[in-house]
């Protein structure tokens with residue numbers, strides 16, 4: 230017998246699991262059954278690809294003993310584990326879902342055991358209900374079996390053993406917390422709740438008393454009964470399934486506490502045959518904005534599980550979608566490389582994207598309340614689609630929503646178009662840090678006066694996306710913080726006249742600011758502020774430059790902004806009237822800095838800024 234020490238991470242983990250999951254200890258059964266089901270998937274796959282037909286039905290068996298020494302046994306005839314695999318898989322957590330589970334927990338979640346119960350925590354959860362766990366396993370294709378055994382503290386042992394079938398048998402020696410699970414009704418109830426749709430039959434063995442006509446016990450009878458439905462849910466017809474069936478399947482398979490927002494079950498027949506079942510989670514998955522997000526879509530071929538780790542099944546902007554794709558036409562031994570170039574897969578993917586987008590559209594038309602919940606979570610990834618998925622750009626433009634100066638809540642571009650004034654020539658927008666702050670922008674005053682709606686774009690990617698898209702139907706998007714936006718409102722003559730009038734002032738300020746500005750312009754659109762910064766039509770906005778800098782990308786040469794000044798502002802008038810060079814210099818600099826601050830850009834040299842401000846105030 231070999232004695233071994235767990236890797237330290239395992240001991241820490243065991244401790245944490247046992248304590249934080251305490252109020253959800255029953256999930257151990259879900260975890261062990263789902264491991265067994267994975268092992269059966271792998272065995273089935275092996276047999277089919279190697280051309281062997283299974284010599285026995287693939288199944289999971291559960292049995293228990295009552296009395297003083299209560300045990301619970303979960304056994305499968307799946308792929309099994311070799312001696313080394315037992316060590317690897319159960320002696321370290323390097324591969325296990327448990328590790329990911331821990332990494333994903335926030336501090337709040339660690340304190341909220343209600344949430345914790347929903348994650349996949351893996352094999353080690355067995356130690357919540359057992360003093361000792363024995364795993365006896367015989368790997369597929371091997372004749373020898375090995376027994377792994379541990380009390381869940383620091384050590385485990387491995388020794389040679391006997392097992393009369395390929396697969397794995399796990400015996401739990403139940404502790405006080407676990408003894409309630411050595412019970413037929415408890416087990417049946419938990420399997421129904423968590424594992425009903427496991428694609429393999431789960432059998433429960435139990436002894437039942439037999440009675441004579443006077444209800445005296447005459448003996449016991451040993452029974453073995455299937456306790457789950459064992460049909461992959463998506464293969465059943467829609468009419469046979471209730472909303473609860475769909476929702477339970479979702480919650481159990483993707484470990485969510487909440488029902489999904491909605492689901493889409495499609496069977497496609499014809500040139501390519503496949504079934505898809507997609508779910509939209511009510512809350513965006515926690516890793517939606519992580520570069521290493523986990524794919525939420527599982528691929529099956531003819532009901533055989535292939536992978537849940539293939540991000541190409543849907544485009545990345547739909548990474549929040551959970552679900553299943555089950556194809557009739559792919560080969561079972563499809564590799565990742567084949568998948569990525571496979572025509573069948575490409576067809577399924579394209580059709581799935583179209584289907585999802587058209588269902589989103591339907592929802593927007595038919596159930597606006599639900600759609601706004603959807604948008605609260607997924608507007609941003611859909612916007613990513615605008616620059617990723619050229620083929621579906623029009624559909625996506627119909628789906629994304631924006632905040633605006635004219636409506637509370639969200640507006641679609643179509644609704645904006647409807648509300649446009651008769652002579653309006655473009656869709657006006659202002660992008661910035663967040664839409665609430667944007668509402669206060671001085672640039673909006675003129676549009677408000679003219680009754681023109683401006684979209685307030687508060688997502689960091691809006692600028693990029695919109696400048697990439699350029700147009701909605703025949704309407705151009707125009708950023709109101711770009712210099713050209715005014716051309717729609719000023720006649721060339723008026724512009725020239727105003728320029729003439731303020732020529733002296735403009736030159737004075739430009740001279741004072743030097744190359745801190747690209748240009749100084751007198752503005753007719755500012756009523757309640759002294760100045761604003763804008764950018765040339767083809768220059769990146771001040772905010773965009775900041776964003777790229779924050780991401781560590783020196784994509785742009787630093788582009789100086791254009792300063793628009795309001796000639797009727799009292800402070801600007803002072804500059805115009807002053808012949809004191811040092812006042813003009815300080816005041817112009819303050820004018821620029823305050824306009825930048827309003828954009829969220831802080832002065833490069835705060836001490837210098839404070840000194841100038843102080844000199845002005847003192848005067």
Ligand code: ADP
Nearest residue numbers: 264265268309318324325326327351352353397
């Ligand atoms: P996870 O299942 O998330 O990887 P676990 O801690 O539950 O993490 O299991 C660790 C590994 O042990 C599994 O990935 C699998 O390789 C192996 N394993 C667990 N149970 C079985 C089983 N019944 N049959 C075969 N292998 C198993």
